[in-house]
Amino acid sequence: MSKNLIELKNLTKRYNDMTAVDSINLTIKENEFVTLLGPSGCGKTTTLRMIGGFEDPDEGEIFFEGKLLNDVPAYKRNINTVFQRYALFTHMNVYENVAFGLRVKKVSNDEIDRRVKRMLKMVDLAGFEKRNVDSLSGGQQQRVAIARALVNEPKVLLLDEPLGALDLKLRKEMQIELLDMQRSVGITFIYVTHDQEEALTMSDTVVVMNKGVIQQIGTPEDIYNEPINRFVADFIGESNIIEGVMLEDYKVSFDGLVLDCVDKGFALNEPVDIVIRPEDIRIVVNPDEGMIKGTVTSVVFKGVHYEMIIESDKREYLVQRTVMFPEGSVVGMNVQPADIQVMKRGDVPCSKEEEEG
Amino acid sequence: MQKAVKRIYMSIVFLFLYAPIIVLIVFSFNKSKSRGQWGGFTFDWYFDLFKDRQIREALYFTLLIAVISTLVSTIVGTIAALGISNMSKIGRTVVLNINNLPVLNPDIVTGVALMTLFISTRIELGFVTMLIAHIVFSIPYVILAVLPKIRQMNKHTAEAALDLGATPAYAMRKVIIPEIMPGIISGALIAFTLSIDDFVISFFTAGTSVTNLSILVYSMARRGVKPTINALSTLMFTTVLILMLIINKKTDKGEDIII
Amino acid sequence: MQQRGRGRIAYPYIIWMAIFIVVPLILILFYSFTEGDIHNLKDLKFSVSSYKKVLEPIYLKVIGNSFVLAGISTLICLIIGYPVAMIIANTDVKHRNLLLMLFLVPIWMNFLLRTYAWMSLLSPNGLINRLLLWLGLPKIEIMPGKTAVLLGMVYNFLPFMVLPIYTVLSKIDKHVIEAANDLGGNSVITFIRVILPLSVPGIVSGITMVFLPAVSTFVISGLLGGGKTPLIGDLIEQQFLSSRDWHFGSSLSIILMIMILISMAVMSRIDKSPPEEERRKI
Incomplete structure (x- = not known):
């Protein structure tokens, strides 16, 4: 330009x-x-x-x-x-x-x-x-x-x-x-x-x-x-924001899991926020094939996709998929390393307010 | 059944409301001077009306004061309302509360208070004091009529005019004033009718040198009203009635009747 | 930026307000607390004697009378006016405006003249008595007297009651009433449980708008009461115009103001919708 x-x-x-x-x-x-x-x-x-x-x-x-x-x-x-x-x-x-x-x-x-x-x-x-x-x-x-x-x-x-x-x-x-x-x-x-x-x-x-x-x-x-912090991630679109720890470059950990990611440049064991967009979580029928195991607790049809809440033993995940998994079914969830966004932990509040007065 | 009851009830209420008016109108055509006696039909009182100096003068002062006080209070009130709407919240509350005093205070208190002010400051009661008094009680109503219009106006309207290159003065003339015009007009109408109709405040601030219609009627009522006054009020009443009918026909909107 | 500055154009009016609204009231307050020759400032000294005078039985009775008469006339206005407001509000739009206009038109005749017309109707040899005589019925002699004053008040202030109630009633969503009926309320229950509570704001402003001018009037009592039932308004008028006791007149004014302020505060407790605009307009 x-x-x-x-x-x-x-x-x-x-x-x-x-x-x-x-x-x-x-x-x-x-x-x-x-x-x-x-x-x-x-x-x-x-x-x-x-x-x-x-x-x-x-x-x-x-x-x-x-x-x-x-x-x-x-x-x-x-x-x-x-x-x-x-x-x-x-x-x-x-x-x-x-x-x-x-x-x-x-x-x-x-x-x-x-x-x-x-x-x-x-x-x-x-x-x-x-x-x-x-x-x-x-x-x-x-x-x-x-x-x-x-x-x-x-x-x-x-x-x-x-x-x-x-x-x-x-x-x-x-x-x-x-x-x-x-x-x-x-x-x-x-x-x-x-x-x-x-x-x-x-x-x-x-x-x-x-x-x-x-x-x-x-x-x-x-x-x-690539939201730069928790506020941006939360404000832009829906997302799962998870507090975790950056173990080393390309390795992030939360809820006792260690996952590959594409981010680097953090201090060793630096606390971070992790963003996973709902559409980036893949579901597999066999719970053992997933990185995270969870139970579907709610399913809402949104037109383009189904919005599901899947509860692991540690937290709830918001997931958007075009295929529906019935409530109560136990499934596995996978995330690609590129879909894991790691952000510096800021003290920015994450409330999402509506409309200008 | 229920409908009939309603009809009868409304008829009685309307009879109650119109009885004195009908009496006045009928007696304006009465040849006999006495108010209890029917002495035949006549137009004499209407002709007398134009000859009677006292009534002519009272009418003249009534209208003159109404016109001047309406003009002044509409202009001052509109400017004040524009200013008030831009004041800080505290300032606005204080000013509006004081502004409401003449509206909420009994007329007699406003009247004697103003009279006290004029006499204490050695200002002779007369035309000027009565005019000032009318302006004093009219402006608050103009402000109360204009302010809601200013509030209704999109708060960015003035900015929109500036944004399009208008100077503040041009924006005021071509945008703001026209936008709040309905409020200004109804404020002026209220001011005018209040002034025409006022008795109490005029009574205390007019002194002895000027008389308006209300004061004239009051002083006559004890001694006996001249039938010419009946004629005059019949004329005024029909004028207003016709005006109202025209306005009503024209607006045709229903809800917004101008009282 | 430009905004705050524009507040300044209200300053001339603020000065005007100070001179013609605030100062006169302060003067009244000042005179009410002093005694002596009003034309000689140096002669005036602090005193509550005029307030003491207010407490004399004869004057207390006048004040009491004013409030009682104004109260009764307000009540009558409410009783007569509420059905009127309801009937107008329930009329179809076309006829509603006509009714409303018919109701407001009399206001356009000078109110002194209308009151005067009542004098000719009510006087001992007036039209009503002639009619009664003609019908072979006994005469009524209410003028001059309290009844005539009451009648005059009701006559003059009835529209002040009807208008605000009408305004509120006409804004009640018809569906609300239908819903009440739908839920099994008959028309009496619907009225008491739904319509009446919803119209409270109108009633409150109606009461204020009638009571205020009624309690302070001196014209109606002067003309229709024939001086037999002086009201606080008559008393104030006398002090300023004939007896020239400004101190006493001022105290009476202050007391009238305070009592009105109290009753308005009570009313606005019940509802928060100032009658401002409508009051004097009519």
Whole structure:
């Protein structure tokens, strides 16, 4: 990818005693789709609002195309935002909502008309010009909000939980549409969500945050397959997180078992957290053929797969398989060395919270 | 059966509510000056209405004060509501509690308190003091009408306008004010009707030099009301009635009747 | 950033509030605790004599009367008003608005005039008595007197009771009532166990909205009571306008305020929904 567009340096924001964003550093490139991901109160929205100019950072700098952005008021930044629950202007119709930014800039009426119509066509709302925004469905309002921002041809589009108010099916559709839009207009998207699946589906880069601190920056694959700590592992997808000990390079032990793995570089006998994704646990019918023996205690059909809880004598495992094993059956479980992810033990709490207030 | 009982009950209640009004309207066409006697039909009192200086003056002051106090309290109240909504929680609670005092206090207390203030500071009671008093009791209602609209507004609406390049002043003019307009309008309506209707607070703050309709009626009620007043109130009543019917037809929404 | 700063545009009003809401009340409080010539500040000295005066039997009786009359009229309003609110709420949407409007329209005639009209209806030679005479029935002589004052209060404040109860009743989910019936409640049980408890907020704000203006009125008692049954409002009016005893008037005002605050606190214990907006509006 090309050159750096936005740089955050030691960015910090405090509210009274609480540090919402704690000295974060982040570089965002042109045309990148970056997602800030984390539970409620992790500082992702505050970070976005500082970039948008709605909050003043207490410390640190924001650079935009190499220039300091801190003291530039929101209305002078070449950045546009899609707000939570859209914040459409309810006293204006669809056309006027989209035209707002252009009218502010005193663009000629012909030009406004051309650009608004083109934008409405792009978001599939041609013919809705005169409609009252209140009369639109959630998905349509969402598109108006996007059109209203994109019509100004910003260099960066900030999206604050833009799909949070939509139902699941619509959300999936909009995810794809948003991606298409981002590709076609070729601008940087900075996207805030607490939905890890959304983050993994859409982003070039995922920034996982918790308690105002960046936990990990990486591609969706990196984040999912190589979580850097227990928090990330727990937050991204479902997983079995097990406390264990790294005996030596490529050898990890827990529950009295010693397993091969692909991780190295830990101290001898260093306590670690081990992540095993539910879909990475294979089940064999003959319990003696498995590394771990267990009894199936619960089976739930999830559509694509069955989700089973299998209890060994030491702990419960969450397992996802396309083949079902009935409750009560005793089975064996195997894990490939490459599917065992070993992480440094941190004191990061692993609560997984829901939704932004 | 049950339906009939309901009908009869409602009829009695409505009779109770409308009896005095019907009496007033009927007597506005009564030739006899006495309020118990029917002396034949006449329009005289309606013509007299335009000749009677006392009533004309009272009407003039009533409307003038209503218009000015509505304008002032709507503007001040809206600005105050916008400010209050941006204050810290403690500040907001304190301000709103004080703001609610004139709403919750009996009118007579508000009236005598203001009168005490004016007399203690040697301000002569009259038009100005009455106007101030009306503004004092109207603003709280405007604030109470506008605040919910501000709260209802998506909290990012103002930011959205700034985000799209609007200066704070432009955002205020073109986005915020229009968004909360329904609240401003109902606040203004409340202020206007309160002012037109007020007797108690005007009574204590008007002094002797100005009189509004309510004060006039009160002073007349003891001596006997001129039938011209009946005529005037019939006119005002029908005007309001027609306005209400129009508004109701237009909104057609049902729930939101403007009282 | 811009946010906190915008709070400042409320400052002019805060100053206004201080001058025209807070200071006058402080003045009243000040006068209630002093005695002497009100026009000569140096002459005023601390005293509770005006509060002592309030405790004189003759004045205690007036205060008692005010609360009793206001209480009775509130009760009557509740008894008459609740069925009205319920009937309106149960009417189909089309007719409901018409009923509601019919109910509110009288408010639009100046309330002094309406009260005055009652004078012509109730007076010894008034219309009602003529009608009774014509029917060969005995005359009623309630004006001037307590009964007429009560009638005036009920008449003027009934809408304040009906509106909040109606608002609450009309918002009760019809399914709740159906569910109650479905669960075997007959209409009486449904009413007592479901509808009535759900309408408590409306009743509470109705009671507050009627009691408040009723207890402090002086117009109704002045016109319909003919000075025979003075209420606390009449007393306050006299102190400020005729006898010019501001100290006594102030003490009475303070006591009225305190009593109202107490009753409101009690009411808001029962329910937490301030009647704010609706009250003066009507």
